[in-house]
Amino acid sequence: MTDFVSRSADLPTGSRFPWIADGFALGGDYSPEQWPESVWIEDIALMRQAGVNSLNVGVFSWGLLETADGVFDWGWLDRIMDLLADARIGVNLATPTAAPPIWLLQAHPEIAPVTQHGVRHAQGGRLGWHPSSAVFRRYALRMVEALATRYAAHPALKLWHVSNELGNENAHSYDDETGRAWQVWLEHKFGSIDALNDAWGSAFWGHHYTSFDQLQPPRFTSTSHNPALLLDFERFTSDALLGHYQAEREVLRRITPGIPVTTNFMVQNHPNGLDYDRWASEVDLVANDHYTMGADPETYGELAFSADRVRGMSGGDPWLLIEHSTSAVNWQPRNRAKAVGELARNSLAHIARGADGALFFQWRQSTAGSEQFHSSVVPHAGADTKIFREVTALGATLRNIREVVGSRVQTSQLAILFDYDAAMALRSGAKPSVDVNSLDVALTMHRELTARGIQVDIVHPATDLSGYRAVLAPTLFLLTEADAARLTAYVAGGGHLVVTSFSGIVTEHNRVIEGGYPGALRDLLGVRVEEFFPLFAGDTVTVTGEITAGPWTGSVWSELLQTTDQPDGSAAAVVARYADGELAGLPAITLRSVGAGTAQYVSTHLDRPATGALLELLIERAGITPVAPADRGLELVRRVAVAPEGATEAASWLFAINHSAGPLRLDTSGLDLVTGERFAPGASVAAGAVAVIREDPSA
Structure with a gap:
């Protein structure tokens, strides 16, 4: 059994925990409370047949464990924990705080989130609480304390799974209690109201504050809110949810100091309002939920991108895929079933990119409830099905490759920079185009590199970049002075950097850097953008030049830019120009040599073939090699x-x-x-x- 080294900085140095399973973890969410106990025996027999060794248990069970205020019924959980221990199946026991019981919601409706329009959420969903609620925190921690005390020494317990997908349904609340907590957060951050006014530029529209108690959450208004206010509310929300996780974690550590603690991230094809780069240092192992989007014809490309992002958060340490689907989900507009073999490819792609386990939601498909048509290991049709046979085959494969457990993905030669803070800044406030986001360009680049057999690390801009031959900074809207200086030093040291449009635009306060775009990287790149020229849906521009060997196509975005002379006498070379449209004849792509390094700027969203061609040039310039010689794809x-x-x-x-x-x-x-x-x-x-x-x- 492999030892796991805790990643949490506040644990004693060298703290070690047993890994959650013998070999790669296989299994998923198990909800025995949904089934008669006669079914449990069949479930465990099927689990042994499939090679299951790890289960998430109790995720939504609060109302069945604490049936009334302070009245606990542990019987059913005692029995299933004992059965799973006898079967040598490890349990990732969940604190069931994602689903406050009905009696609590009715006794204290004030714990529920409030929308921007002032409407309080009704009972009937999940995560029906806001993280600033002192009442909810008190009841939740009492539940956690009771659960941890009861099962602290249970042989099945391998991991604590705190709540579930924190922020998925309760990412934002606009109630008065949250407003007061936000005021405290802001005062702690800025120290004085004058500092806040200066950072936010609150003189605009007369939004000048004279005390912190005048601040309100960004509730509904007839016009848009200040982008700096919106960004700080996103940061506050992330911190508030993290604070709740930390509160539960500290109870668990006090009672069970030898059991690792985690919570499930949601690193997918859309960034939510949580700064997972920061959260990653607070968990004992990074765990992620990932679900492919059926409408994407290349779902495996986004999967690989997300898995590389998770590995970057984990600092290269093994991580856990704690949820994914065997086939269709139930929450997309059209829920596509997975083709034969896709289940194994999806699972092993996560394993390849650093996961030491692949768990599914869920074990047995529910017959009732809002997720009754979400796929599972044991479908409605039973075990004599494609899905169950494929999971069983996956179990055999994981046993065959178990010697890989505990290894690390080899450090890549190329990195893509991604920052949740920059993503939150980009969506905080009106921007020149609704078609620009923090993921599209990065994902296109990652897909083209993966098709060429190039392995990629996805890391935060504050990461030590010195070991990478090339670094990509796609749509990195917010960039701090320190991170900009780090990129400058990287290029000066011989690194090769590619920056795409709408990067380095704002400071950490979401204020535009003056003097021409991309302000934070303007001198390094040797360019100055005067004006943005966003393109309408369906419109394209043609780019040609010495590097294109024919026309390249761009969409979404274009810019009026010029090269600038630098103090050292160097200048960026224009290697491609716009061939049509309003900017015809003007620079589109530049390249500046800085010592042994280069800094390239791309001012439009290149399509897949053009992105691939641009990256081919970077691969040659930086001397990057594929993982192994192989056919494309x-x-x-x-x-x-x-x-x-x-x-x-x-x-x-x-x-x-x-x-x-x-x-x-x-x-x-x-x-x-x-x-x-x-x-x-x-x-x-x-x-x-x-x-x-x-x-x-x-x-």
């Missing part, structure tokens, strides 16, 4: 064992995932742990297959 990631001290070479495992309808060639040699057969250079990975190759030394 084969997803490649290498995990590497932590080498013993004094060892000259560590074991490595190459994950090769073929999402295509035909075989793809790969040049490496070793043992494919999935099939048990030797893999020779030039052999192919079959259509829809996954190979996990223990590479021959110096392969």
Whole structure:
């Protein structure tokens, strides 16, 4: 069994916890309270058949455990915990605070969130509480204390799972109690009301404050709110929810100091209002929920992007995929079922990118409730189904590759910068185009790199970048002076940087940097943007120049920019210009040499072929190599064992995932742990297959 090193800075140095499962974790959310106890025995038999070793239990069970104020009924949970311990299935026991019981909601309706329009949420959903509620906090911590005390020594307990998807339904509340908490938060941040007025530019529209008690949450108004106010409310909300997690965590640590604590993040194709880069240092292991979007014809591309983001938050440490789906979900407009083999490819893609487990929501498909048509391991049709057979096969594969547990993804040669704070700033207030967001350009770049077998790290701008040959900064709207200085030093040290439009625009207070865009990076890039020229839906621009070898297509955005002379006498070269439209003949893409490094600027959203071509030039300029020689489209990631001290070479495992309808060639040699057969250079990975190759030394 592998030891897990806690990531929380406030735990004693060297604190170690047992990993939650023997080998890779496989299983998911289990809700035995939804079923007669006669079904439990069948469930456990099927779990053993499928290779399940890890379950999330009790996530929404508060009302069944505390049936009235201070009245606890532990019987059913005692019995299932004992049964799972006997079956050697580990439990990630949830604090059930995501679902306050009906008796609590009716006794204290003031705990529920309030909308911007002043409407308080009614009972009937989940996460029906706001994080600033002192009443809710008191009841929640009493529940956590009772749960932890009862099961502290239970042999099935492996991990604490705090609440569920914090912020998913209660990310914002505009009630008076939240307003008072926000005032305290603002006073702590700014120190004086004059400092707040200065930072926010509150003279605009006469929004001048003379005391902190005049501040209100951004409730509904007939016009838009100050972008700085909106950004700080997002930050406050993240901190308030984190504060609730921390409060539950401290109760758990006090009672069960040897059990790791986490909560499930939601790192997907949309950034929510939580700063997970900050949250990651507060959990003992990073755990993530991820669900593919059926309308996306390339769901595996967004999956890979999100998994790389999670690994970046985890600092490269193994993390846990604590929720994903076996097939269709129930909350998208049209809920697509997964094709044969897609379940395994999705799960193993997360494993390849650093997860040491893949758990599903949920074990048995509910027959009642709002998620009754959400897929599960055991569907309504029972165990004699495609889904259950595929999960069982996945269990066998995870046993075959269990030697990979505890290894780390090899550090990449290229990094993409992503910052939740910048994403929150971008959506806080009106912007020149509703079509610009923090993810689209980054995801397009990641997909093109992945198609070329290039492994990517996705990291915060404050990360040490010195080990990367190239760094991409796509739509990094907010950039602090310190992070801008870090990028400047990176390029001066020989790194190769690519910055795309609408980056470096505002300070940490969401105030525009004067002097021309992109203010924070203007001198490094050697460009000055005078004016934005957003494009209407469906409109495109053509870009041509010495680097294009033919026309490239851009959309969404264009800019009136010029190159500028720098104090050292250098200037950025114009390597492509707009060939049509209002900016015809003007610069579109520039490249500036800085010592041994380069800084490139791209002023439009290039389409997929043009993005790929631009990245090909970067790959050549920076000397970046693929994970292994292979046909285009084969997803490649290498995990590497932590080498013993004094060892000259560590074991490595190459994950090769073929999402295509035909075989793809790969040049490496070793043992494919999935099939048990030797893999020779030039052999192919079959259509829809996954190979996990223990590479021959110096392969």
